[in-house]
Amino acid sequence: MKHWRPLIVLGTAQFLMVLDTSVMNVSISQLVDDFDTEVTAIQAVITLYALVMAAFMLIGGRLGDILGRRRVFLLGMVVYGTGSAVTAVAPTLGVLALGWSVVEGLGAAMVLPSMAALVAESYRGRDRPIAYGVVGGLAGAGIAVGPLLGGWVTTYLTWRLVFVGEVVVVLAVLLCHRAIPREAPGGRRPRMDAVGAVLSAAGLGMGVLAVLQSGTWGWVQPRNPPFTVLGFAPTLFLIAAGAVVLGLFRAWERRREERGEYPLVHLDLLGRPRLRSGLLALLSQNLILLGLFFAIPLYLQVVQGFDAFETGLRLLPVSVTMLVTSLGAARLARSMGPRTVVRLALVTLLVAVVWLLATIDPVIDDAQFFGAMAVLGVGMGLLASQLGNVVQSSAGEEERSEVGGLQFTAQNLGSALGTALIGSLLVGALAHAFSTQVEDDPRLSDQARQESGVALEAGVSFVPTAQVRSAAERAGLPPSEVDALTDSYAQAQLDGLRAAILAAGGIALASFPATRHLPTGRTARDEEPPTVGDSTGREDRA
DSSP states (O other), X not given: OGGGHHHXXXXXXXXXXXXXXXXXXXXXXXXXXXXXXXXXXXXXXXXXXXXXXXXXHHHHHHHHHHHOHHHHHHHHHHHHHHHHHHHHTOOSHHHHIIIIIIIIHHHHHHHHHHHHHHHHHHOXXXXXXXXXXXXXXXXXXXXXXXXXXXXXXXXXXXXXXXXXXXXXXXXXXXXTGGGSOOOOOOSOOOXXXXXXXXXXXXXXXXXXXXXXXXXXXXXXXXXXXXXXXTTBOSHHHHHHHHHHHHHHHHHHHHHHHXXXXXXXXXXXXXXXXXXXXXXXXXXXXXXXXXXXXXXXXXXXXXISOOOHHHHHHHHHHHHHHHHHHHHHTTTHHHHHOHHHHHHHHHHHHHHHHXXXXXXXXXXXXXXXXXXXXXXXXXXXXXXXXXXXXXXXXXXXXXXXXXXXXXXXXXXXXXXXXXXXXXXXXXXXXHHHHHHHHHHHOTTOOHHXXXXXXXXXXXXXXXXXXXXXXXXXXXXXXXXXXXXXXXXXXXXXXXXXXXXXXXXXXXXXXXXXXXXXXXXXXXXXXXXXXXXXXXXXXXXXXX
């Protein structure tokens, strides 16, 4: 048992990082009420959390190399606990965003790369895939416990108690810090690449912000943006600006390497096919999971009218099967190879998406929904059982923190883009479907169409149909037209949800080419590859 103590402490941190995201997803409706805001505002807070982690994960990984991974892990837990405390007492949406999205996000960016490196340092050979399978399983446990615990606490007490509980768990991890082995003294410590840190964070931030706001701003034709560029929506221009900044980041990193200085990340790492495939698969996994976990709670809470606890119960199948599968499938790579397991996972996700599409109806069929969610969890569990070990086994010992930074950058970039992109597609499809329904409905007068057009110009939101009915009645429309508008909006909601879920299936299908370089046999290192020195004095694994 003593052999697994480090994994218990490190895995608890992984569990905690996942827990509150799933709590937020099932608490969307309650957060909207508590802060008197809209779904899109809560979507922005959820996306900002993943965005902060993605933007600062490379920096967190490099801090582990500079200050020591164990020290940065513990310091990150302190920051994360502070953010949880601020979130628990947040009086306004702005303070919620500060505590949860920013402070907790920064803490997670310090914890996760160091955690991945410390797991790899603590376990070797056959133990390492098992350790990463357990970490993936604990992530699944966080997703399992989050909807149910968060839903119950949100419905019958308050969501704030979840974050009070997180502070307690952080304190417990800090009290057990002796279980984490100390690192052996290393060689020369690198220095922080401040310019590279700013460029990477800015480039990633602009890209995700643009995707997040696309539902409000529009992609090409301006919908409701704060400004336009040559008469067009600013979305694509901001994405292009982010790409330019990331291009500058790449050039700056190459320049530092040529001058013999430590870059924020050695870009040659991305030239390793196995590592690149693992990172792309991680990005896709979180794009699909977080995108669906944003859309599905809206279907359950806004369309079906379930409270947070009832929503958590209906999300439980995906959580349980993900946990069980990720724990049980950790050994599959030995017989099937990671590539086969990951491809099997993607096929399973496609089956789940098709099944989910068939369940999006005005009245939910609980049995069909249960089955679809269970299959979704199996697919996610298969991915979670493989990808952590694939990524870390692509690195040498001195590269652990750096590769951990890349690993969780890909993971959280996928989370941010999943919530932003799927949310944007959902709102965009809702607006398009509602507009089409209104134009084609012969029961509606020109006045009703005009009122609807004004509402669409101001920006459509994903709200209960009761709010649409109330707005139509306040506009003075006759009862027959109120019914027609409400019916049109209800159908548009379902169309928007189907478009969002179909997009998740498209991402799974598009992910197959990214698996071509995943290993076909076991990934644990039995032999170290030859090393090649570079101009920084660091040894790169060939």
